[in-house]
Amino acid sequence: MNSAPASADRPVHPVLADVTARITARSAPTRETYLARVAAARRQGPARAGLGCGNLAHGFAACSGPDRLALRGATKPGIAIVSAYNDLLSAHQPLGEFPAWIKDAAREAGGVAQFAGGVPAMCDGITQGRPGMELSLFSRDVIAMATGIALSHDLFDGALLLGVCDKIVPGLLIGALAFGHLPAILVPAGPMQSGLPNKEKVRIRQLFAEGKASREDLLDAESASYHSPGTCTFYGTANSNQLVVEVMGLHLPGASFVHPGTPLRRALTEEAARRIVALSQTEDYTPLAHVVDERSVVNGLVALLATGGSTNHTLHLVAIAAAAGIQLTWDDFADLSAAVPQLARIYPNGSADINHFHAAGGVQFLVATLLDAGLLHEDVRTVAGPGLSRYRREPVLDNGSLTWRDGPARSLDASVLRPADNPFTADGGLRMVTGNLGRAVIKVSAVAPEHRVVEAPARVFATQAGFDRAFRAGELDRDVVVVLRNQGPRANGMPELHGLTPALGVLMDRGHRVALVTDGRMSGASGKIPAVIHVTPEAAAGGPLAKVADGDLVRLDADAGRLEVLVDAAELAARELTDTAPDDAAWHGTGRELFTALRRAVGPADQGASVFGPVTPEHFGAPATVGGAR
Missing domain, CATH: 3.50.30.80 (IlvD/EDD C-terminal domain-like)
Known part of the structure; x- marks a missing residue:
């Protein structure tokens, strides 16, 4: 990939430094235990080389041609594709084309990619107000477990995680962090084109709530808003996911908000395949566990706050951090929010949608102005290489070839996106x-x-x-x-x-x-x-x-x-407690009875509402005294 632009060392904001330091100190036992486990799982060379012949034969029985020879020879890196594709949901429908592109690009780069597993992807927009919505949050942890199953065959040297929406991206990432010795790149699909303005959609919804608009009026408005393949364009959890993980260094720079069905989206997907092959090699080896550290978690949180992103990440970021042995608390959110200015106005925090944000300078301008203000850690590892300054650059096609150029030096629409020295508000909201x-x-x-x-x-x-x-x-x-x-x-x-x-x-x-x-x-x-x-x-x-x-x-x-x-x-x-929760026998229908065990095991919201238990050294299968390289 293109090298990062040179940048002088910048002192970080004192609140950023203090919050990061206390997260690091608080997390020291669990983080070191996690990293020790990751180090123990690391193998030199293709992972499948250590498998027995019968195990390995099962792994390439369905392959043919050069892929079969590569897998049999156990000399080329194997890449897992884990995807949330389905053609029910607009955000995930474009992912159907990606595996074929990835396999070709990985082969050209000297690796071999296999579709290792699919994970469920449900839509909160469809289940809103329905019994199925009661499975939505639990689906995150089911996705994490499904990702674990896909990677458990021990055949892979890297992973491409294909997903977009609410619980899907956190679930993929939590699951992959259990295999933190593997390099991993998140591969998005991009947003749909802008439809009915959000302000008009809200107006029709309120008229319908008052009985002043018909169901047909409401359906016309909703279908004009959600109208084509791609992610919904308002700034809810789906688009917050994309922005947060890009600033955490888990996407290729500029990948988040490129529309599906475009040559640039295909080029970025193919480049992700080439890049994961490179990251799995000894000379460029960059495991997921080293990308997701205390600094990258703080960077993701700052990006969320600076853009007024989804409150769901007060659950998801806590759970993601926990999966990497990092103890993130709501106090960390609050203290950073007081210091991070709001730089974007995207619906529901304004009238613009995510496409307007991207056109105004998007993630690249946001990263640049936050870095210049000392509000992001630059010294992090990313899937694009060392240093967050790489994410100042935006992808373009130059005569059909993918390259990166400097992003805009100023916002192209100050009503949507502003620099850190001229924010909409002084705090993150x-x-x-x-x-x-x-x-x-x-x-x-x-x-x-x-x-x-x-x-x-x-x-x-x-x-x-x-x-x-x-x-x-x-x-x-x-x-x-x-x-x-x-x-x-x-x-x-x-x-x-x-x-x-x-x-x-x-x-x-x-x-x-x-x-x-x-x-x-x-x-x-x-x-x-x-x-x-x-x-x-x-x-x-x-x-x-x-x-x-x-x-x-x-x-x-x-x-x-x-x-x-x-x-x-x-x-x-x-006073007596009232309105107690439904018992197990009453919680049924729409598949809810299948999730009773998760409902019994789930933790509190401020610990990520996770079924995987508290973050302790024992959680990672080792006592607190186990050390590991940081």
Whole structure:
């Protein structure tokens, strides 16, 4: 690949340095244990060379021609393709073409690529408000396990991970980190072209919620928004995934937001195949475990905050870091958010979509201005080579050949993307709130300052359907804090609650003081409504949210970071828990009964809502005293 531009050493921002240092210190036992395990798994030369003849024969029985000879000879690197392809979902449909391109390019580069396994990919847009949404978060850990199964054949020297959306990219990465001795590159498919403007889509949704637009009107608007292959263009978790992992150095530079079906997208996919072959060789060996370290995790978090990305990453980044032996906490998010300026306005934090962001300078300008401000670590390893400065450069086709050139030196649209010295706001807009209801997350980047402090009577619900009935009956047409509980991971898998947004927006537009408090999720789509989410401990685990009653005054002060029910402490302590989670027998239908074991095992939101357990040295199969090269 093109070499990185020369850059002088830059001091990092003191908050960035402090947060990174404390993550490193906190994680020292688990990180070193993880790296020791990775070092033990490393083999010189192709991994399959150590297999027995019967094992190896099974590995190339379906191959022919030069690939069969290469695999039999055990001299060329073997590359695993793990893909979330399906033709149901627009974001993943383009991935169907990629394996053939990858196999040809890997062969030309001196390797051999095999489709090692597929992983499930469900769409939160389809399951929104439906029982299937209760499997959504669990699908991340299922994807991680499926990735592990694909790589467990011990035939591979590197992996290409093909996926895009919400739980898919974190799941692929968590699974691959269990094989951290292997180099790995994430391969995206890119966003669809821009459709109906987001502001108009929201307007139609709110009209439908009020009964002022028909189902046909709503379907016309939705299908004009989601209209072709590629990722949805709003800045939810799918596009946050792409931006975060690129800034972590896990994509080729500039790969995130190139449209599917274009020559440049194909060229980037083929280059990923060539690059993974190179990374698996002794001279360029770059294992995934050395790319995902404390500094790259902090870089991904900074990129998320600087762009107002999805709150789902308060779960996913914690879980990804844990898979690499790194202990990331919500306090790290909060402290970095206070120091990282918001540099992008992408819907729901503005009217622009991800294509407008990309056209304005995109990831390359974002990386450049954050590096210049000392808000990213430059001294990291990436799949493109050492140093994050490589990600200042953007890919182009020059007479049909892929090359990289310097990205834009200034934003091409200051209404969408700005430099660090002229931000939209001075902080990242993601805050933690605490109080007698527990700890929670709130994203204020799209919430007007006058709506960030709300004190109003609670109206408590245990289901989205109950909220919908009350709204349609006019029972919420007042100042209100909607408390929707038993939506946490242990209760019902922590579904996203986007379906509440239009109705809450209607109430706000009528002049009411409105807030949402829930142990469920809202992703990147909470928008203008002050939504306190991921409340921990959740109601189903005995959290105080289960003691709130209709009419209790609830006070949210997002500026001060406080969330409280204004009830005497003794009275609150004496109250019984209500609306307990459904028992196993009641949690069934749409496949939910198949996930009961995960529901029992899942951890709290502030630990990533993972089924894989806490991050301890024992988690990685070794005592804390085991050391490893850092």
